[in-house]
Amino acid sequence: MPPKKKTKDPDKPLENPKGVDFTKHKIPFKSIKTSLKSIIKDSDTQKKINELVIRVNDIVIDTYQFIKLYVLKKLNNNQDIPTLDDAFIKYCITSLGTRDNRGKKIAVTPLLLEIQAFYTTDFQPINNHQKYQLNNLSYTLPYVCSSIEVSIKNNIKEHFIKRLSKFISIFGGNYYEEHYTGELTDRNSKEYKKEKNSLLYKVKKCIIENKPQEIPTIMIGWYNTIKDKIIPNNIDKTMAYDCKANPYKYISISYYLNCEFEKHNDIIYKEIEQWQKKVAKARKDNTIKKYNDKIKELNCKIIKLFQLIPLRNSCVPKYIFIDSATLVNVIGDKGNKGELLEELKTNRDKIWNTYFNMNKPIFKLKDYKFNYTLVTDGIGCSLHFKHKNYKENKKDNANNFESNDLDYINNLSDEQIEEFKNKKIVTADPGKKYLLYMIDDDNKVLKYSSSQRNMESLNTRNKRIKNKNKKQHQEIINAETKLSKYNCKINNYEKFKEYIKEKYKCNKIIKKYYEEELNRKLNWRTKTYRQKSEDKFLNNIEKTYGNKDDILICIGDWSNKNTIKGLGSTMGIGLKRLVAKKYNTVLLDEYNTSKLCCNCHKENDNKVINSKSLFRLLTCKHCNDGSFENLNNPSLKCSKFLNRDINSCVNMQCIVKAYLTENRKRPMEFTRL
Structure with missing residues (x-):
């Protein structure tokens, strides 16, 4: 695996003497999701x-x-x-x-x-x-x-x-x-x-x-x-x-x-x-x-x-992109197409009012104006909005809009370090199974797992509905089973032609079924409930750890774009940015946080059962050296068991506390040489 790429070097000296800007800035563009049916005339x-x-x-x-x-x-x-x-x-x-x-x-x-x-x-x-x-x-x-x-x-x-x-x-x-x-x-x-x-x-x-x-x-x-x-x-x-x-x-x-x-x-x-x-x-x-x-x-x-x-x-x-010209060209009356297209910018309000309920509140967003574009799959759609201060010149926008990149903890100013010494520190370990595993200095734990997200977004339920519906069409299952014998990733020219031929035959059978609105409606429902799940998680952070102004969330900088079989795709930087929109958030270099035991800061190992290494369960053989069990029975190999995520979060707590109280220094065990 290649070395992970960081947007910023965590070991660099302080870049910004003013510290991290926790102000929730406006972004130049916004996208609002809704159903096409709710806005169309x-x-x-x-x-x-x-x-x-x-x-x-x-x-x-x-x-x-x-x-x-x-x-x-x-x-x-x-x-x-x-x-x-x-x-x-x-x-x-x-x-x-x-x-x-x-x-x-x-x-x-x-x-x-x-x-x-x-x-x-x-x-x-x-x-x-x-x-x-x-x-x-x-x-x-x-x-x-x-x-x-x-x-x-x-x-x-x-x-x-x-x-x-x-x-x-x-x-x-x-x-x-x-x-x-x-x-x-x-x-x-x-x-x-x-x-x-x-x-x-x-x-x-x-x-x-x-x-x-x-x-x-x-x-x-x-x-x-x-x-x-x-x-x-x-x-x-x-x-x-x-x-x-x-x-x-x-x-x-x-x-x-x-x-x-x-x-x-x-x-x-x-x-x-x-x-x-x-x-x-x-x-x-x-x-x-x-x-x-x-x-x-x-x-x-x-x-x-x-x-x-x-x-x-x-x-x-x-989803496809639709703008004013597309509306006129595809849906508009033949008689006045040319006239509308000639003065497109002038006629935009007229065009969109003809087909959409533009007086609906969803088209009126504070500090933003509708950009007269949307993307849709015929069921759901995303309306595009542009900030009123947005200018086409990129140099002008540099002063109006901040980057959405997250800062590392080393970018905190001296004043901010003094301020956060008296606030609650919450550390969060990102991952695939648990998207965020959070813990504070009182050992309160909050987890947001991929399975929880799939359940709350109705993704699991909707997959079950799709599979149940597909079982009623045996010809579709047979066609897809036959197609599965061909590899679309093949490099051989003739073999790929065979795949195209079989794919064409398969599509003729399955096309009508997949074009039914049910599939897109279920996808749309998953998207809307997924957003609810994310909002619920953000609210749970405040319920668990207190007022958003009284906490500092330090999230590990681990990121992995690969997927794990059975888990599907998971949120990475998107979830970190989501948390940062509501809470004071910084990134933390995770070096050695999973590798070292949170009690003795010595190297631990994955627990092996039946010759299988358990990723989430760690053992530390150093913590119990000289313990009562070992003294009475030296042949007994007694190790301390650790949850991988908790171990990482506790180590991050140790790093943050040392950084805030010991003149910006990390413990030696967690410092890159």
Whole structure:
């Protein structure tokens, strides 16, 4: 795993002599969620918007598939790919659709001709694709192109370093094991694993920070064989920075990484197949068990592939962007379209009053004005508002609006430190299972778990309703089961064509079911109740710890964008910002807070039961050294049991108290060297 990125260095000296600004500043833009039905004037308008949402969803599904197939063909043939910007995406959508001869014609370029030829020879024959009608989408498609471009860029920006680190851990780790000449002979020992992980971390750091001269000697041979394939030319600063600044450079490298993962998996699958044949021939139960255990062991070595180019696999219609021009173009009467579009800014009030109840209180927000835009999926919608002081010039806005980044505790001023010495300190440990685990100096505990959030937001209930409803449509289950045998993350061009063909057949069966309003209504209900759950949690903080002005909340700076199987996606920085909107909140460097015991500040271990390490249960063998039990029976190994979250929160309490009372110094055990 790559080192976590911090927005601010917690060990830097005080940046702002004035201290942390706890003022709840206005933000330049706001989004208010409501149901489309509650603000629209008539059902015909909602019906037309719903039809537009479904129409755009179909185009987006095919566009993603088209782009990925095009990119795979280029990469399979060792050809350079063009920049996948909004112009390229517009060419792709143009090739997938048709429109009448009215309006401005798209400029014919060599790239457009190449894409159109690719559609004719490669994409269209897969499932006899019928071109979409693109009339009246002139103002909608630019937003679609922009969202697809952002999706492709973010896929690289957010995940490339993690994927590269995974590649180094697996293949670099294999090379290290083959060439290891150290003194440790037990490859399963904790010391060996620690030494190996430490060295691989150095390799990752050297590659990511573009310092090849610092690669450890044992790994130089491996690095020389793969450097041309994983490192692009002309890196700007570091690779971590460059992949965000120039993401398209890393598509071909991502392709190479995924291909290597795929080759690795193919070898594993062949071994599994051989063991399965042995299981079929075996007669003794012990032999069958032995072979099945080997198959399980091999399955654990399979690497999960990633999406080189993101796809939209769901048939549930997604949110689309609607502005004044879209309303006129899609819903407006044919007679006065041109007149309204010519003076669009002047006619905005007239246009929106025609279709929406603009006199409703939801359109009147203090200090904000409606921006005449919304996003909707035909059921729910988000209205966009702009602050009255917002100016188009970014320099002007710098003085009017503050950043929503959270400050570290070291940014507190001397006056604030004196002030918070007399206030209640609440420490909070963020995580996946417990989104926030909070404790104060009186040991009052408040937990906000992912399961609690799912229950209160009706997410669990709504999933159950969806599954129950789906069971009544056996043909949908059969179609999706058949599709599950194909891998959409595959890198092989021909195999991906097979996936597209099967996906098209599946969509023909399941499309109508997923386009029903029930699915979107349940999603909308989950969103509204999720907001209620978050508000309830914020109120519970005040009920548990007292008035919001009398407490300082110190949240650990841990963040992890990965998901854990069975838990789904969880809030990270979003929850921290949510707490900071209501309470005085700072970040705290979590270094060693989980690793060290909260009683003796010595290293603890995860409890192991039946050879399984329990993540949430820690044991400290140092706390009971010399205790009554051990003195009377030295053979008795008595350790103290600790809850991981409480242990971390108590250690953070120790850090904060020391920082506030000991001249901004952390305890040595929790200080980075």
